[in-house]
Amino acid sequence: MPRKTMIEAIRDAMDVSMERDDNVVVFGEDVGYFGGVFRATQGLQQKYGSSRCFDTPISELGIVGTAVGMASYGLKPCVEVQFADYVYPAYDQIVSEAARLRYRSNGQFTCPIVVRMPTGGGIFGGQTHSQSPEALFTHVSGLKVVVPSNPHDAKGLLIAAIADPDPVIFLEPKRLYNGPFDGHHDRPVTPWSKHELGEVPAGYYEIPLGKAAVRREGKDMTVLAYGTMVYVAEAAASETGIDAEIVDLRTLLPLDLDAIVASVSKTGRCVIVHEATGTSGFGAELAALVQQHCFFHLEAPIARVTGWDTPYPHAQEWDYFPGPARLGRAMLETMEA
Amino acid sequence: MSEDAPLRFHVPEPEVRPGDRPDFSNVKIPQAGSVRRPSVDEDAEQFRDLAYSIIRVLNRKGEAVGPWAGTLDDEELLQGLRHMMLLRAFDARMQMAQRQGKTSFYMQHMGEEAISCAFRKALNPGDMNFPTYRQAGLLIAGGYPMVDMMNQIFSNEADPLKGRQLPVMYSAKDHGFFSISGNLGTQFVQAVGWAMASAIKGDSKIAAGWIGDGSTAESDFHAALVFASTYRAPVVLNIVNNQWAISTFQGIARGGSGTFAARGLGFGIPALRVDGNDYLAVHAVASWAAERARRNLGPTLVEYVTYRVGAHSTSDDPSAYRPKTESEVWPLGDPVIRLKNHLIVRGAWSEERHKQAEAEVLDEVITAQKAAEKNGTLHAGGKPSARDMFEGVYAEMPPHLRRQRQQAGV
Numbered sequence: 001m002p003r004k005t006m007i008e009a010i011r012d013a014m015d016v017s018m019e020r021d022d023n024v025v026v027f028g029e030d031v032g033y034f035g036g037v038f039r040a041t042q043g044l045q046q047k048y049g050s051s052r053c054f055d056t057p058i059s060e061l062g063i064v065g066t067a068v069g070m071a072s073y074g075l076k077p078c079v080e081v082q083f084a085d086y087v088y089p090a091y092d093q094i095v096s097e098a099a100r101l102r103y104r105s106n107g108q109f110t111c112p113i114v115v116r117m118p119t120g121g122g123i124f125g126g127q128t129h130s131q132s133p134e135a136l137f138t139h140v141s142g143l144k145v146v147v148p149s150n151p152h153d154a155k156g157l158l159i160a161a162i163a164d165p166d167p168v169i170f171l172e173p174k175r176l177y178n179g180p181f182d183g184h185h186d187r188p189v190t191p192w193s194k195h196e197l198g199e200v201p202a203g204y205y206e207i208p209l210g211k212a213a214v215r216r217e218g219k220d221m222t223v224l225a226y227g228t229m230v231y232v233a234e235a236a237a238s239e240t241g242i243d244a245e246i247v248d249l250r251t252l253l254p255l256d257l258d259a260i261v262a263s264v265s266k267t268g269r270c271v272i273v274h275e276a277t278g279t280s281g282f283g284a285e286l287a288a289l290v291q292q293h294c295f296f297h298l299e300a301p302i303a304r305v306t307g308w309d310t311p312y313p314h315a316q317e318w319d320y321f322p323g324p325a326r327l328g329r330a331m332l333e334t335m336e337a
Numbered sequence: 338m339s340e341d342a343p344l345r346f347h348v349p350e351p352e353v354r355p356g357d358r359p360d361f362s363n364v365k366i367p368q369a370g371s372v373r374r375p376s377v378d379e380d381a382e383q384f385r386d387l388a389y390s391i392i393r394v395l396n397r398k399g400e401a402v403g404p405w406a407g408t409l410d411d412e413e414l415l416q417g418l419r420h421m422m423l424l425r426a427f428d429a430r431m432q433m434a435q436r437q438g439k440t441s442f443y444m445q446h447m448g449e450e451a452i453s454c455a456f457r458k459a460l461n462p463g464d465m466n467f468p469t470y471r472q473a474g475l476l477i478a479g480g481y482p483m484v485d486m487m488n489q490i491f492s493n494e495a496d497p498l499k500g501r502q503l504p505v506m507y508s509a510k511d512h513g514f515f516s517i518s519g520n521l522g523t524q525f526v527q528a529v530g531w532a533m534a535s536a537i538k539g540d541s542k543i544a545a546g547w548i549g550d551g552s553t554a555e556s557d558f559h560a561a562l563v564f565a566s567t568y569r570a571p572v573v574l575n576i577v578n579n580q581w582a583i584s585t586f587q588g589i590a591r592g593g594s595g596t597f598a599a600r601g602l603g604f605g606i607p608a609l610r611v612d613g614n615d616y617l618a619v620h621a622v623a624s625w626a627a628e629r630a631r632r633n634l635g636p637t638l639v640e641y642v643t644y645r646v647g648a649h650s651t652s653d654d655p656s657a658y659r660p661k662t663e664s665e666v667w668p669l670g671d672p673v674i675r676l677k678n679h680l681i682v683r684g685a686w687s688e689e690r691h692k693q694a695e696a697e698v699l700d701e702v703i704t705a706q707k708a709a710e711k712n713g714t715l716h717a718g719g720k721p722s723a724r725d726m727f728e729g730v731y732a733e734m735p736p737h738l739r740r741q742r743q744q745a746g747v
Contacts, residue, residue, distance in 0.1 A: 025537060051536075051537045052537070056564075056567075057560075057563045057564065057567055059560045059563060059564070061526065061556050061557060061560045062526055062560035062561075062563060062564045065523065065526030065527055065529075065530060065557060065560055065561070065564075066526060066527070066529055066530030066533055066564050067530060068527045068530060069467070069526070069527035069528060069529060069530025069531035069532075069533070069534065069544070070530045070531065070533060070534040070537075071530075072465075072515065072527065072530075072531060073465075073530075073531045073534035073535060073538075074534070074538075075534045075537065075538075089556065092520065092523060092557075093523060093526075093557075096518060096520045096523060097518060097520070097523050097527065101516060102729055102730070102731070102732070103501055103729050103730050104498065104501055104502050104506070104508070104516055104518075105498065105508035105510070105516035106497060106498045106499050106501065106508070106729060107729055108508050108509070108510040108516065109508065109510060109515065109516050110732070141730055142730050142731065144731075164732075165731075165732035166731050166732055210735065210736075253735075254735035254736060254737060255737065257736065257737070258736075
């Protein structure tokens with residue numbers, strides 16, 4: 001089976017979706033002629049023409065606002081916001097419009113859009129190219145929120161997101177575009193061409209939204225992770241020797257609660273890890289749900305490992321980033337508790 | 338030390354405040370018929386002056402004059418008058434219903450009826466409006482049942498929106514009426530997106546965006562103009578300048594710009610200003626702009642100069658921020674009276690027939706209200722079920738909402 005980088009897989013997902021459905025259109029800043037700053041849309045304008053893949057003015061509000069209008073017409077826009085850090089001008093259009101259109105019009109108008117955006121740090125992008133704003137979207141009723149962790153999933157999830165009848169926020173951990181980065185920034189990253197999850201089937205396939213995947217089975221504890229943190233967790237498990245079960249959530253909203261409950265009920269311990277700031281982060285929701293549904297199975301307090309509650313710093317990137325050492329310490333403490 | 342005088346902070350103030358003598362001498366009103374009518378494909382650079390003038394058809398004698406006259410025949414004008422009268426009677430009854438506690442909130446159109454009623458007649462079936470909360474004339478003039486509007490206002494068991502939306506935030510896809518958000522400005526850029534989609538698909542339908550003078554300050558307005566300009570979207574972008582954004586006079590949003598229409602010029606979008614209280618002028622300009630969109634000539638920005646006679650909504654009292662008699666001296670008059678007088682001048686109408694029509698219209702509204710009230714009002718009779726609250730958030734209800742619905746016991 002061919003192996004692809006995550007960017008190639010994402011491009012492939014848009015390609016097969018555009019091929020299959022004339023109503024799928026792709027646009028954003030630098031997305032058309034140039035093919036996107038991360039090259040995710042490279043070749044799509046040549047293949048499908050500039051009425052289906054085009055450049056936009058630098059206006060995230062305009063990109064998402066026009067996408068909402070197009071979706072209400074009957075198109076299926078898959079738009080790119082160049083960095084998740086830039087999405088805030090479009091926030092009102094996402095929260096007040098895209099997310100609520102089906103509800104407030106009682107289904108007369110719907111909003112099947114996908115807003116793709118690179119998320120997370122690890123590239124020395126400073127505060128404007130590193131943020132992980134997923135919790136700002138999981139708090140909104142009417143949205144779906146997806147964070148893939150590998151090329152195989154990224155393609156299937158993006159295809160499913162484009163086909164989905166409701167708005168989907170599709171957060172792409174940019175540090176994973178080229179390989180499964182595990183937080184060891186001082187070591188070379190294994191390219192996806194050498195990783196089994198780099199195997200991307202040709203053609204159309206969907207990975208259903210709302211389904212988690214167990215990346216590593218284990219009996220000592222559950223680590224709930226998504227995106228880049230899946231590989232940080234794998235590294236932490238191997239370095240601490242803890243037999244951790246790593247659950248890759250893949251979709252945060254709707255959440256695969258069954259998979260979480262099944263795992264934590266089995267292991268009795270739970271560590272939650274994400275790169276976003278801790279306070280009111282998605283980990284808080286996860287901790288509350290685990291507490292509510294697995295209380296009688298828990299043998300230790302639930303631990304959260306997250307980015308610090310500071311803006312994402314530049315020079316101090318690796319002090320901020322929750323890497324395998326910090327996660328490993330939390331896992332050891334949870335085993336001892 | 339600088340020798341310059343200290344800087345001074347500038348905050349625009351309206352000409353008059355409560356207690357002052359109302360004065361609109363600053364509103365320059367050109368003579369009816371005096372503003373030229375460019376051909377729809379004329380280079381926008383050639384008629385930039387139209388963004389600073391006011392296109393008017395009806396003169397003070399009630400005659401239709403000038404190059405913009407003649408888009409409607411007697412029958413169409415009589416129908417237009419009927420629509421405006423219906424909307425006014427509808428507003429009066431719903432305003433009263435709110436006072437009686439039958440709904441929580443209402444917003445009337447008094448003084449602005451011509452704009453949405455006449456604009457609707459410039460559109461074709463399948464075209465889409467992205468309205469604000471003060472364009473119910475689009476529904477009335479489009480033949481949408483008043484009883485369904487009332488069902489929505491009363492949030493009753495027959496409410497097409499199942500009680501989910503604030504009163505008057507209608508949605509009627511089959512009538513070319515996009516779901517009203519209630520968040521200001523957001524729909525303006527969506528209209529551009531809808532129009533872009535129509536062009537992408539090689540369709541023949543056009544879109545119309547709507548915004549108020551105050552909301553032109555929102556970023557959505559500017560994004561809409563950029564995208565409409567860039568992609569030459571087949572859209573008519575309408576600014577209803579009714580002078581007041583709740584308590585804030587239009588000078589706060591307009592700033593140093595001469596007019597709201599003039600905002601379009603910097604984007605290279607043809608911009609016209611029109612007498613919003615002149616049914617004939619509104620229709621003529623709307624038809625002109627719609628034709629431009631249909632002929633793939635791109636967007637048009639239209640400012641309707643009008644006056645909000647009533648309060649912003651049932652939640653404010655205009656006498657707290659403007660002179661009580663200001664509406665009486667508004668120089669563009671009342672749209673219903675002006676069209677009535679015109680029809681009388683044309684020999685197609687009379688005072689007697691008008692009185693009779695007023696009675697008929699009121700009767701029609703009361704009949705609709707009785708029918709709607711049978712389905713319940715906000716605090717009495719049938720209402721949407723609590724179970725409905727959980728429906729329609731997504732196409733398919735996700736597990737967490739199922740759990741919450743179960744928890745709610747509905």
